[in-house]
Amino acid sequence: MSLERPDTADDGAVERTPDELEALLGDLVVDRDDHLNAPGFVIRPDTVQETLSILKEQAGYDHLSLVTAQEYENRYESIYHLKKFDDPTQEVSIVVPADKDTPVSESAEPVFRTADWHEREAYDLMGVEYDDHPDLRRILLPETWQGHPLSMDYDQERPQIASLPEHANPLQEHHKDAESDTMFLNIGPHHPATHGVLHLKTVLDGEQVVDVEPDIGYLHRCEEQMAQNGTYRHQIMPYPDRWDYISAGLLNEFAYARAAEDLADIEVPEYAQVIRTMGAEMSRIAAHMLALATFALDINGDFTATFMYAINDRERVQNLLEDLTGQRLMFNYFRLGGVVWDLPEPREEFFSKTRDFLDQLPESIEEYHNLITSNEIFQMRTIDTGVLPPEVAKNYGATGPVARGSGVDYDLRRDDPYGYYDELDWDVVTEDGCDNFSRLLVRMREVEESAKIIEQCVDLLEDWPEDERNIQANVPRTLRPDDDTEIYRAVEGAKGELGIYIRSDGTDKPARFKIRSPCFSNLQTLPEMANGEYIPDVVAALGSLDIVLGEVDR
Amino acid sequence: MGTAPAQLFPEFLVDTFGLPGVLGEVVASLIGAAVVANIILAFSGVAGPWAKRKITAAFTDRIAVDRIGPFGLLIIPASAVQLLAKELIIPEGVDRPTWDIAPILLPASAMLGFSVIPMGQIGPLNIHLADPEVGLALVFAFASIASVSLVMAGYASNNKYSLLGGLRAVAQNLAYEIPLIVTAMSVVIFAGTLQISGVVGAQTETLATVAGFDIPAWFAFVNPFAFVLFLTANLAEIGRNPFDIPEAPTEIVGGYQTEYSSAYFVLFYLGEFVHIFLGGAILSVVFLGGASGPGPESISFIWFVVKVWGFFLFTQWARAAIPRVRIDQLIEIGWKGMLVLSFANLVLTAVIVGVIA
The missing domain is CATH 1.10.645.10 (Cytochrome-c3 Hydrogenase, chain B)
Structure with a gap:
C-alpha cells in the first residue's frame, strides 16, 4: 500500500523502550512522569540542554513539537514534547520543574531553534524564565503588560490598557543611525501582504532585506484560557x-x-x-x-x-x-x-x-x-x-x-x-x-x-x-x-x-x-x-x- | 489613402470662423486643446470608474458594477462625486510645494503628449493640434516627464513606502525608456522623418495583397520584432503588469501614491489612465498606421479610438494574467535584454534600409 513509508535504515528511527531511554539519560533523570502519549522524564532545570542534546543526537528525537508551561500549587513546570520526524509515534516528554518563587530553567534554544518562540510564549503567559535564552521578551502581549495571565496569582478582573505611547511604539523611534545606510521599515500590522494583522520589523539595505523580525500577538484572544x-x-x-x-x-x-x-x-x-x-x-x-x-x-x-x-x-x-x-x-x-x-x-x-x-x-x-x-x-x-x-x-x-x-x-x-x-x-x-x-x-x-x-x-x-x-x-x-x-x-x-x-x-x-x-x-x-x-x-x-x-x- | 494630410485642428478653426491675426490663432489653439483634452478626459472618465471594473470582472468571472444606470454606467458620476468629496489628508512632514505639484504634473505631462498626436478625422475635422518637425521626440519627452512626477511624489511624501516606489519608478524608467526610444528610432529610419504626420504617412502604402485584402505597410507588419519590443517597453513605461513595480500594492502598499487621498489621488489615477492612453496613441502612431483603417478617411477617429482602447484592453489583460517581475529582474531584462535587442534592431534596420534605398 502506498501508505508504507520508505525504509529509513536510520539509527534515529530505532525505537527505544522507556527504560532504555532512561538508561541513556542516566543520572539526568530525576523522576518519571509518564503521559498518556509518551514516557515522561523529570529532569533538573539546569540540565535541559544536556538532556535534549542527548535525545536529539543519540536517540534521534529531532522534532521539538511543543513547549508547554504550566503552574502547579507547589511548582512551575515546562514540558518539552519531543518526537521524531521519521516516526512521530515515538514520543518522549521531558518535564522540567521550576521553583515556585523564582521559576527559572535552562533554555532549550541552543538545541532546538524552535524553542525560541515557544519559550518566549511560556515566559509571556506563564512567567517561567529561561536562562541562556537569546531574547527572552514577551511575544503575544504588549511589552508593558503587568503579570503573566495564565499563572495562578494573576488578577483576571483587573483591566489593563496598553496605550500606544506606553507600548513599545515602533513609529516613535526613528531607527536612524548616522553610520549605517540601512533603513528600518514597518511592514504591517496593516499591510496588504501580511494576510492578517502581522507586523514585520524589517531592516532594508536598498531593496534588500538585512533583517526581518515578525512581531505577533495582534490577534491574541486567550484561546487556551477560554478552553x-x-x-x-x-x-x-x-x-x-x-x-x-x-x-x-x-x-x-x-x-x-x-x-x-x-x-x-x-x-x-x-x-x-x-x-x-x-x-x-x-x-x-x-x-x-x-x-x-x-x-x-x-x-x-x-x-x-x-x-x-x-x-x-x-x-x-x-x-x-x-x-x-x-x-x-x-x-x-x-x-x-x-x-x-x-x-x-x-x-x-x-x-x-x-x-x-x-x-x-x-x-x-x-x-x-x-x-x-x-x-x-x-x-x-x-x-x-x-x-x-x-x-x-x-x-x-x-x-x-x-x-x-x-x-x-x-x-x-x-x-x-x-x-x-x-x-x-x-x-x-x-x-x-x-x-x-x-x-x-x-x-x-x-x-x-x-x-x-x-x-x-x-x-x-x-x-x-x-x-x-x-x-x-x-x-x-x-x-x-x-x-x-x-x-x-x-x-x-x-x-x-x-x-x-x-x-x-x-x-x-x-x-x-x-x-x-x-x-x-x-x-x-x-x-x-x-x-x-x-x-x-x-x-x-x-x-x-x-x-x-x-x-x-x- | 495617400492623400495630403488635412488641415490641423487650430488652422481649421481659424479658417472656419475667420479668426484674425495672432490672437485668433491663440484662441483657436486654446479651443482645440480644450477639445482634445476633453476627449482624453472622457476616455479616462469612462475607463477609470467603469470600463476597468467591467474588464477586470470579465477576466475574473465576476459581474462588477451593475446597480445604477444601464450596465452600471452611472457609477461614473457617482464615483466622481464620491472621490472628490473625500477629505484630503495631508500627512505631517510632507515637502509641501513638491507634494502638491506631483499629482498635477503627472496627468498634465501625459496630456501634453496628445498635442502632437493625430487622432484621426471626424468628417472634415482633423483632430491634430500641432505637427512639429520633431514631433516624435517631443512626445517621448513629454511622456518621460511622468517619472519626474513619480519621484517627486515618492520623495515628498515622507513615507518609506513612497520613497521605495519613487526609487523603483526611476530605476524602471531608466531601464526602459532607452530601449523604447531606440526602438522608435528604427521606425524613424524607415520613415525618414521625426514629424508625426510623416511617420503616419509612411505607413499608408500597401505592403501586400492577400486574397483581395490590402495589408497596409504598418510598421507592426513591416518589423514585427520592433513592435513586440516596443509593446513590452511601453508596458514598463506606463507601469502596468508585469512591470507595475513602482506601485506594487502587495509589496510596497501603493508606492509613490501611498499618502495621497481625495482629489490628489484622483489626479494620480487620472494621470495613470491618460498615460496608458498616451502609450496606446504612441503605439498606434508609430506602429499601427496612426488613425488609418478601412473605410473613408472621414471616420478615422473611430479607428484611433479602437486602437487606443485595444491597447488599454491589452494592459488590463496583462494585469489579470501576468505575474509581476521583481525589481532586480526588471533592471536585468531592461539593461541586459531589451537594450541589446533594441540596438541590434536599430543597426539591422539601418543596414537593410541602407541596402534597399
Whole structure:
C-alpha cells in the first residue's frame, strides 16, 4: 500500500523502550512522569540542554513539537514534547520543574531553534524564565503588560490598557543611525501582504532585506484560557474552528477530538470516522485553495484572475461543507465520540454534488498550472527564492506543506494515523525544491490527494448499510478524566502539525489546555528564508508559509 | 489613402470662423486643446470608474458594477462625486510645494503628449493640434516627464513606502525608456522623418495583397520584432503588469501614491489612465498606421479610438494574467535584454534600409 513509508535504515528511527531511554539519560533523570502519549522524564532545570542534546543526537528525537508551561500549587513546570520526524509515534516528554518563587530553567534554544518562540510564549503567559535564552521578551502581549495571565496569582478582573505611547511604539523611534545606510521599515500590522494583522520589523539595505523580525500577538484572544474555562463535552469544540479560521475548521476540530477522545478513552464509531475524514479533507481543499489564491495575489499583484478562480473553487467545496455541517466557517460539527448529525438527506444528492465537485477539480488544477506554475515570470519569481533547507526546517519545527516543500517526508495522517486515513489509499506529497515554488506545488498536489481521499470516503459512505450508520459513541454527559492525566496529541492540520496538550485535574474542565499551532512554528522560519533577499521575496515567502494569524496568536 | 494630410485642428478653426491675426490663432489653439483634452478626459472618465471594473470582472468571472444606470454606467458620476468629496489628508512632514505639484504634473505631462498626436478625422475635422518637425521626440519627452512626477511624489511624501516606489519608478524608467526610444528610432529610419504626420504617412502604402485584402505597410507588419519590443517597453513605461513595480500594492502598499487621498489621488489615477492612453496613441502612431483603417478617411477617429482602447484592453489583460517581475529582474531584462535587442534592431534596420534605398 502506498501508505508504507520508505525504509529509513536510520539509527534515529530505532525505537527505544522507556527504560532504555532512561538508561541513556542516566543520572539526568530525576523522576518519571509518564503521559498518556509518551514516557515522561523529570529532569533538573539546569540540565535541559544536556538532556535534549542527548535525545536529539543519540536517540534521534529531532522534532521539538511543543513547549508547554504550566503552574502547579507547589511548582512551575515546562514540558518539552519531543518526537521524531521519521516516526512521530515515538514520543518522549521531558518535564522540567521550576521553583515556585523564582521559576527559572535552562533554555532549550541552543538545541532546538524552535524553542525560541515557544519559550518566549511560556515566559509571556506563564512567567517561567529561561536562562541562556537569546531574547527572552514577551511575544503575544504588549511589552508593558503587568503579570503573566495564565499563572495562578494573576488578577483576571483587573483591566489593563496598553496605550500606544506606553507600548513599545515602533513609529516613535526613528531607527536612524548616522553610520549605517540601512533603513528600518514597518511592514504591517496593516499591510496588504501580511494576510492578517502581522507586523514585520524589517531592516532594508536598498531593496534588500538585512533583517526581518515578525512581531505577533495582534490577534491574541486567550484561546487556551477560554478552553480551560469550558467543559470537555461540549464547550470546547467551537473554539478550534476559530484558530485556523480559513475554513480549515474541521481539521482543527479533529485535533481537539483526537486529544480529548484519547484522554477520556472514547471509541469513535467507524462510520463517524469516515464522515470526519471526508469533512476534514474538504476543509483541507478549501484551505489550500485560499493559500493558492492569496499566493497568486502576492506574486501577480491585485486584480489577478487566479485569485478569483481559486476563490470560486473554494466556494464550491464550501457549499459542500455547508450542506454537511450547516455552517460555512465555524462548523462545530464534531462531537467527542462522533459527529453531531449524519449526512444531509437526500444522501444521493449530497453524493452526486460531491462527485461533481471532484470531477471538475482536475480541470481547475490544470487551469492553475496553466495560469501560474507554468508561467515563466512566475517561475522566475518563486524558484530558488525563500529557500528553507530541510535541516533548518526541522530545527524550527516546521511542519505541513512548509516542511514537505523542503523534502521532509512528514505527514501525521500517514505517520501517526488517526481517523480513517490508514484504511484509504493516498500518497504523501513532497517536493525537494525547498523554495516558494515547491511549497505551492505541494499544496496543489495535496488538493489532488485530498480529492482521492474524499472520493474513497464517498464510495464507502454510499455503500454503508443503513442499520450500521452510527454517528455517535455512547459518551457520558459529563466527562471527568482521571486526576493528573496528561496527553499530547497532534493531527495534520491544513498548515501542519496541530497539537493539543491537555492536563486533567479530575474536574469536567481541563486544568491546562495548550495548543501547538503549526503556523506559529512555521512563521518562525521567515527570517531564515527572507534575510538577504528582496522585499518582493519576503512577501512571496510569507505567502508561501500560508499563515493564519488567528492560529499564530490564538 | 495617400492623400495630403488635412488641415490641423487650430488652422481649421481659424479658417472656419475667420479668426484674425495672432490672437485668433491663440484662441483657436486654446479651443482645440480644450477639445482634445476633453476627449482624453472622457476616455479616462469612462475607463477609470467603469470600463476597468467591467474588464477586470470579465477576466475574473465576476459581474462588477451593475446597480445604477444601464450596465452600471452611472457609477461614473457617482464615483466622481464620491472621490472628490473625500477629505484630503495631508500627512505631517510632507515637502509641501513638491507634494502638491506631483499629482498635477503627472496627468498634465501625459496630456501634453496628445498635442502632437493625430487622432484621426471626424468628417472634415482633423483632430491634430500641432505637427512639429520633431514631433516624435517631443512626445517621448513629454511622456518621460511622468517619472519626474513619480519621484517627486515618492520623495515628498515622507513615507518609506513612497520613497521605495519613487526609487523603483526611476530605476524602471531608466531601464526602459532607452530601449523604447531606440526602438522608435528604427521606425524613424524607415520613415525618414521625426514629424508625426510623416511617420503616419509612411505607413499608408500597401505592403501586400492577400486574397483581395490590402495589408497596409504598418510598421507592426513591416518589423514585427520592433513592435513586440516596443509593446513590452511601453508596458514598463506606463507601469502596468508585469512591470507595475513602482506601485506594487502587495509589496510596497501603493508606492509613490501611498499618502495621497481625495482629489490628489484622483489626479494620480487620472494621470495613470491618460498615460496608458498616451502609450496606446504612441503605439498606434508609430506602429499601427496612426488613425488609418478601412473605410473613408472621414471616420478615422473611430479607428484611433479602437486602437487606443485595444491597447488599454491589452494592459488590463496583462494585469489579470501576468505575474509581476521583481525589481532586480526588471533592471536585468531592461539593461541586459531589451537594450541589446533594441540596438541590434536599430543597426539591422539601418543596414537593410541602407541596402534597399
